[in-house]
Amino acid sequence: MHILITGGTGLIGRQLCKALLAEGHELTVLSRNPASVMAKCGTDVHAMATLGEWHAEHTFDAVINLAGEPIVDACWTAQRKQVLWDSRVTLTGELVSHIAAAASKPSVLLSGSAVGYYGNRGDVGLVEADDAGNDFAARLCQAWENAARGAEQAGVRVCLVRTGLVLSGDGGILGRMLLPFKLGLGARLGDGKQWMSWVHIDDYVAMLLGLLHDAQASGPYNMTAPQPVTNEEFTAELAKTLHRPALFTAPAALLKWAMGERASLLLEGQKVLPGKISAGGYRFRFPHLDEALRHLLRK
Ligand SMILES: NC(=O)c1ccc[n+]([C@@H]2O[C@H](COP(=O)([O-])OP(=O)(O)OC[C@H]3O[C@@H](n4cnc5c(N)ncnc54)[C@H](OP(=O)(O)O)[C@@H]3O)[C@@H](O)[C@H]2O)c1
Known part of the structure; x- marks a missing residue:
């Protein structure tokens, strides 16, 4: 397949590109910095600087949409919220317009979303059929999903990947936590009772490949491990894996x-909870946090 990927240079995208190249696919990555694509995604990967380069005669068999300005990096001023919105909702709308205009349409669009879709929900276990929340992150995810669903009208299969906290050895949330935890300064956040729906990046990429190839897969998918933990449990487990205290x-x-x-x-x-993924028979390589952390931090 020839696959167009947005956000292909990111934490998830780079690992995904590796897996797709291993399956023998041809890849084009949309990037604001096209010169970096070969180094980040692979020497055989094509780069596209803007969607304006997607002419009607270009044929992509699948599109994977993961682009998005990092959500936690800067204060949510009105201006920053607009940047977060544009890099997800507006970009997805433009992508869907190009999909609809293509002479030969992709068969599937896998499009980003996040577990923030559900808002702050206490101890209730959430599956795909549960309602959305109403805070900024939840509204952002709903609008992002709605924009992607526009491709269904063009006859394209759409999967919405409600992504949990992706644990990787190459950065992301775990990368940010490592230094303070290694220094023995790991800390529970607030009362530590809030849930963290995490997923090992190897499982995440394997689930994405499953959705890409399963012609019956469509709609929202919770992309999380089957055993979420509270922040208190996550803090204790990370500290234990690193053999450091987390007393703060x-x-x-x-x-x-x-x-x-x-x-x-x-x-x-x-x-x-990964309701539809589990019902589909996916076997998690890392269902438990302790094994996932040990695997990622073994170096
Ligand atoms: N990692 C997680 O734990 C997690 C959890 C929930 C949801 N997600 C979502 O999953 C997606 C991928 O996550 P990730 O961790 O791989 O993200 P990442 O490492 O921050 O990469 C995001 C990619 O999006 C592109 N991008 C950033 N800002 C952009 C902008 N203003 N306009 C257009 N493109 C922009 C960048 O590509 P270029 O610089 O090449 O243009 C970048 O490679 C993101 O949308 C993220 O919100 C991630």
Whole structure:
């Protein structure tokens, strides 16, 4: 297949490109920095700087849409929220317009979303049929999903990947946590009761490949491990894996003061379960956090 990928240079995208190249696919990555694509994604990968380069006669068999400005990196000012929105919702709308206009349409669009779709939901176990939340992250995910669903009207199969916290040895959330934890400064966030619906990147990429190849797969998919944990449990498990203490608590009030509305990403959570993925028979390589952390931190 010839596959167009947005966000292919990112944490997930780079690993995905490796797996798709191993399956023998031809890849084109949309990037604001096309010169970096070969180094990040593979020497045989084509780069596209803007969707304007997608002319009607280009044929892509599948599109995977993972682009998005990092959500936790900067304060959620009105301007920043617009950037977060444009890099997901507006870009997805443009992508869908090109899909609809293509002479030969891709058979499938796998499009990003996040477990933040469900909002802050306490201890309730959430599957795909559950309602969306109403905070900024939840509204962003709903709009992102709705934009992607536009491709269904063009006859394209659409899967919406509600992504959990992706654990990788190459950065992301685990990369950010490592230094303080290695220094023995690991801390529970607030009361530590908020849920963290994590997933090992190897399982995440394997699930994406499954959705790509399964002609019956469509609609939303919770892309998380089957055993989510609370922040308190995550903190203790990471500290144990690194053989370091984690005796501190980052007070909720301090995080709110320092991060504003964005602190909700750390202090709130949702217990998300991979309902459709599990029902489809996928066998997780890393269902438990301790094994996932040991595997990722073994170097
Ligand atoms: N990693 C997680 O734990 C996690 C959890 C939930 C949801 N997600 C979502 O899954 C997607 C991929 O995650 P990731 O961790 O691989 O993200 P990442 O490492 O931050 O990469 C995101 C990619 O999006 C592109 N991008 C960033 N800002 C953009 C902008 N303003 N306009 C257009 N493109 C932009 C970048 O490509 P170029 O720089 O090449 O243009 C970048 O490679 C993201 O949408 C993210 O929100 C991730």
